[in-house]
Amino acid sequence: xxxxxxxxxxxxxxxxxxxxxxxxxxxxxxxxxxxxxxxxxxxxxxxxxxxxxxxxxxxxxxxxxxxxxxxxxxxxxxxxxxxxxxxxxxxxxxxxxxxxxxxxxxxxxxxxxxxxxxxxxxxxxxxxxxxxxxxxxxxxxxxxxxxxxxxxxxxxxxxxxxxxxxxxxxxxxxxxxxxxxxxxxxxxxxxxxxxxxxxxxxxxxxxxxxxxxxxxxxxxxxxxxxxxxxxxxxxxxxxxxxxxxxxxxxxxxxxxxxxxxxxxxxx
Amino acid sequence: xxxxxxxxxxxxxxxxxxxxxxxxxxxxxxxxxxxxxxxxxxxxxxxxxxxxxxxxxxxxxxxxxxxxxxxxxxxxxxxxxxxxxxxxxxxxxxxxxxxxxxxxxxxxxxxxxxxxxxxxxxxxxxxxxxxxxxxxxxxxxxxxxxxxxxxxxx
Numbered sequence: 183x184x185x186x187x188x189x190x191x192x193x194x195x196x197x198x199x200x201x202x203x204x205x206x207x208x209x210x211x212x213x214x215x216x217x218x219x220x221x222x223x224x225x226x227x228x229x230x231x232x233x234x235x236x237x238x239x240x241x242x243x244x245x246x247x248x249x250x251x252x253x254x255x256x257x258x259x260x261x262x263x264x265x266x267x268x269x270x271x272x273x274x275x276x277x278x279x280x281x282x283x284x285x286x287x288x289x290x291x292x293x294x295x296x297x298x299x300x301x302x303x304x305x306x307x308x309x310x311x312x313x314x315x316x317x318x319x320x321x322x323x324x325x326x327x328x329x330x331x332x333x334x335x336x337x338x339x340x341x342x343x344x345x346x347x348x349x350x351x352x353x354x355x356x357x358x359x360x361x362x363x364x365x366x367x368x369x370x371x372x373x374x375x376x377x378x379x380x381x382x383x384x385x386x387x388x389x390x391x392x393x394x395x396x397x398x399x400x401x402x403x404x405x406x407x408x409x410x411x412x413x414x415x416x417x418x419x420x421x422x423x424x425x426x427x428x429x430x431x432x433x434x435x436x437x438x439x440x441x442x443x444x445x446x447x448x449x
Numbered sequence: 450x451x452x453x454x455x456x457x458x459x460x461x462x463x464x465x466x467x468x469x470x471x472x473x474x475x476x477x478x479x480x481x482x483x484x485x486x487x488x489x490x491x492x493x494x495x496x497x498x499x500x501x502x503x504x505x506x507x508x509x510x511x512x513x514x515x516x517x518x519x520x521x522x523x524x525x526x527x528x529x530x531x532x533x534x535x536x537x538x539x540x541x542x543x544x545x546x547x548x549x550x551x552x553x554x555x556x557x558x559x560x561x562x563x564x565x566x567x568x569x570x571x572x573x574x575x576x577x578x579x580x581x582x583x584x585x586x587x588x589x590x591x592x593x594x595x596x597x598x599x600x601x602x603x
Contacts, residue, residue, distance in 0.1 A: 188451060188468035188514045210515075217510045218492055220469070230468075232515060258504070262565070282580030283562060284495060287504040288511065362493070364579065 184226045191231050194238045194341065198318055200231045201339045207231050209341060211254055211293035214285050234290065239343060244269055247349050247376075253292025253342040261286060270311075272353035272371065272445075276303050279357060281364050292342035295327070298334050298389065300420065301365035305390035307347070307355065310371035310382035314346040330389040350375025354444035356437045357385065360424060367425055368433035372400075372441040379404065381438055386430040387418040396438055404446070409439055453517035457482065458526025466513045473497045473508035476523060484524040484553050488582070495581030498554040498561075499523045505561035507580070524553035527560060535601035536560045536594070545594035547585035555581050559595050563602060569595065 188210075191197035201207050207229035210216055219225050233239060239254035242263050249270050251260060260266055260277035267274045280286055280294075280303050294304040295315065308315070308324045315322045318341045327335050336342070350373040357369030366385030370393075373380045381396040399408040414435060419427035454463050457480060464479050476482045476499065485508060488496030492510035499508045500522040527534040536556045539545070546552045555578075562569070562577040569577060574595045583591060 183469040186468060188512060190514075190517075213510065213512070213515070214492070217512065221490070230512075234515070278576075282495070283558065283577055284498055284505050284507045284580040285492070287506055 183220045184223060186220075186227050187229045189229055189231050191233050191236060194233070194236060194318060194343065197231050197233045197236070197341060198339065200229065201341070204229045204231075205338070209233055209296075211296075212256065212289040213293075214281065214289040215293065215297050215299065233341065239292065241344075242266060244349070245346075249273070249347045249349055250344055251291055251347070252344050254290045257281070257286035257289045257291070257294075258283070260291065269349050270347060270353065272350075272355050272373070273307050273311075273347065276307050276355040276369075276371070279303060279355070279359065279364075285364075291345060295345070296334060296336060296342050298328055298332055299365070300331050300387065300389050301360075301367075301369075301385040303355070303357065303366060303369055303384060306366075306369050306371035306382040306384040308345060309390050309392060310353065310373040310380040311347045311350060311375065312377040312380070313348065315342055316344045316346065317342055325392075328390050333389070348376050352445050352448045354441040354448070356440040356444060358433045358437055368430055368437050370434060370437040370441045372438065372445050374404075374445065381441075383434045383438070385420075386434040387420060389418075391418070393434070393438065400442070406439060406442060406446075409435065409442065451514050451517075453514055455480075455513070455516055455519065455521055457521045458523060464513075468512070468514055470513045471509055472499070472501075472506075472511045472513045472516050472521075475513040476508060476521075482523050482525050486550055486553055488550065488554070493582065494551065494554070495558055496551050496554040498557040498581065500557060500561055503561070503564070505558050505580075522557075524557060527556065534560060536563070536598040539594040539597035539601055540591075543590045543594040543597055545586065545590040546583075551581060551583045555583065555591060559598060563595070563599055567599060567602065569599065 208227035210230040210232045211234045240252040257277045257280045353373035355371045357366040368386040369384045371382045381393045384390045395412045416427045421427045486496040488494035497509040
């Protein structure tokens with residue numbers, strides 16, 4: 183790692199001031215992506231501003247048919263929260279499938295979505311549930327937030343504070359995890375909620391996306407057969423040593439079916 | 450450099466460390482607690498697993514400064530004097546190791562896992578061991594040891 187100065191923010195406003203005063207500073211939450219990145223010398227921040235311990239960024243609560251989760255809430259806490267398990271079990275299940283236990287004990291919701299790794303799990307839920315990302319400056323809708331591989335609508339100095347998930351009637355997440363890394367080769371979050379029927383796919387393409395053909399077909403007829411033979415655009419599919427475009431597209435289709443079956447089995 | 454206090458295995462240490470120092474390096478090089486191993490150094494193998502405030506973490510992917518003020522337990526602090534921790538005892542009983550390199554991390558991960566889930570199913574055990582790699586025993590005896598640990602801890 184290159185040298186940097188570590189500063190533990192005392193509050194959100196303190197973090198904001200530190201980031202504003204140091205243009206080459208980076209925010210540190212769980213560090214599950216940032217620390218490996220620093221170890222590979224792929225980044226050289228002047229400061230690391232640690233917001234992982236801020237109580238303002240922690241917590242899980244239900245408010246007006248929305249599940250509100252603080253940005254620095256750890257994956258383990260989401261996976262095991264009785265509130266999440268009761269109101270949005272698909273999200274608890276998603277969090278339980280992230281990385282491994284040690285990673286879930288450190289990694290955070292805000293860190294995951296701010297990083298927007300194309301194979302991260304949370305973006306699929308955020309998009310499928312039409313969640314609102316609340317920052318220190320504004321509120322951003324999920325469809326505006328994710329802007330392709332590692333890109334988001336966040337501006338310099340903008341800090342994710344919490345995420346408001348619309349609680350759906352029912353939802354499910356299924357992923358085909360890469361056996362070594364645990365990252366999604368394809369992960370699909372299907373939600374039947376106030377925003378209609380939504381299908382969000384992560385891992386398969388350069389960024390999380392909604393499979394609109396599947397959404398339309400399932401809106402007409404909410405069953406398994408509706409997914410047969412539906413087109414899935416290969417243009418943006420990832421192709422690497424792990425899988426071809428066609429294979430990833432097929433995984434996305436199969437995960438959509440599994441998520442649908444899982445969702446339809448719920449009451 | 451930053452001065453930090455770490456409580457490790459019940460003893461509070463005060464050390465001046467580089468801001469970029471990893472927790473595992475401070476444990477091993479500053480406190481000579483070399484039972485915590487560095488395997489992959491890329492947060493995959495879990496050999497460096499320790500407990501920070503009761504939760505299992507990979508100490509190769511945490512800065513020592515992040516752990517300032519935390520209560521840390523390493524493999525050296527798990528037993529009660531000469532009385533092995535149930536997971537250590539179960540690893541001995543089930544011969545859950547061959548070369549032993551991954552063992553400290555395995556034991557730290559499993560002891561934390563069983564606190565959350567004292568009666569795990571096979572699938573929960575496999576899921577709970579996702580963060581730890583063993584390159585020689587093939588996991589069969591490790592899974593047996595998890596079950597035996599659960600019995601011993603009753």
